Amino acid sequence: MTLTGLRLSLVAVEMEDDCALSGTTEQSPPVPGGEKQEEPTMTTRTLRTLLGAAMLAAPAIAFAPPTHADTSGTFIECLTGNSTQEFSNPITYTPQQTAINETGTVGNCVSDVPNLSYGTYVYSGNGVLSCLGGNSTGKFTWKWHDNDGNVIGSTIVGLDSNDPAVVTRINGNNVAATTADTTGGSIIHPGRMVYTEQLIATDQTACLLGGLNTQTGTNLGLTFTRNLT
Known part of the structure; x- marks a missing residue:
């Protein structure tokens, strides 16, 4: 009702x-017969x-208000994390166009976004890569979780030719540095992401023997900062 x-x-x-x-x-008049009216x-x-x-x-x-993420935060900083990166074409010492798929988790996060505890992400991109280096463009999709694992919001970051992931490799072991803007609807928007990770070849001989398919990564530093101007 x-x-x-x-x-x-x-x-x-x-x-x-x-x-x-x-x-x-x-009082109603007496009813003939002496019947009494009921109360x-x-x-x-x-x-x-x-x-x-x-x-x-x-x-x-x-009118109970719905629960939703608070997107008014100004920063996120996560100190730890790990990732796995896979290549559609095994990379060698010869540069070639390659698609990249990376999944990861970051933790020990500090933020003024209420209840934010840790993050998970997917990166899909492509670029001309080799076992010596290269750049890639694509998209990061970050999901932010509370302590119970519930998703409280997300952040999208697009990499283009102006803001690519810059990769320096030595024998398939590399450091990737990414600086790019968040997109509309994201937690911390308008804002800027700075993400640096160290990626290690799962097989140290792969670049010489047919190509490198997979790397594992360690977070060296992740920050999101809102543009306040």
Whole structure:
């Protein structure tokens, strides 16, 4: 029943109750045969009490504010993390176009975004890469979690030719540095991401023997900072 319906029901019951109670203020003439008129029962009063309680409870149910992430934070900093990076074409010492898929987790996060505890991410991109270096463009999709693992919000960061991931490799072991802007609708927006990670070849001989397929990474520093100007 809606709040309006409850109110209408309450009014109807009150009118009925008033009519019933008004019969007790005037004495009806004796009925032939000596029959006694019955007093009105407490049924309508009880129903009015129940309806009144329901009407008071209804606004709390109908208008309870939804739970959602607070996007008004100004910074996120995460000190630890790990990742796995895979290449569609194994990279060698000869530069070639390669698609990249990376997944990771960052932890020990400090932020003024309420309840933010840690983050997970996916990076999808491509670039001309080799076992000596290269740049890539693509998109980071970050999801932020509370202590119970619930997702409280997300941040999207796009890498383009102006803000690529700059990679320096030695034998497939590299440091990747990324600086780029957040996109609309993100936690910490408008803002800037700075992410540096160390990536290690899972096979140290792969660059010489057919190409490197996979790297594992360690977070060297991740910050998101809102543009306040």
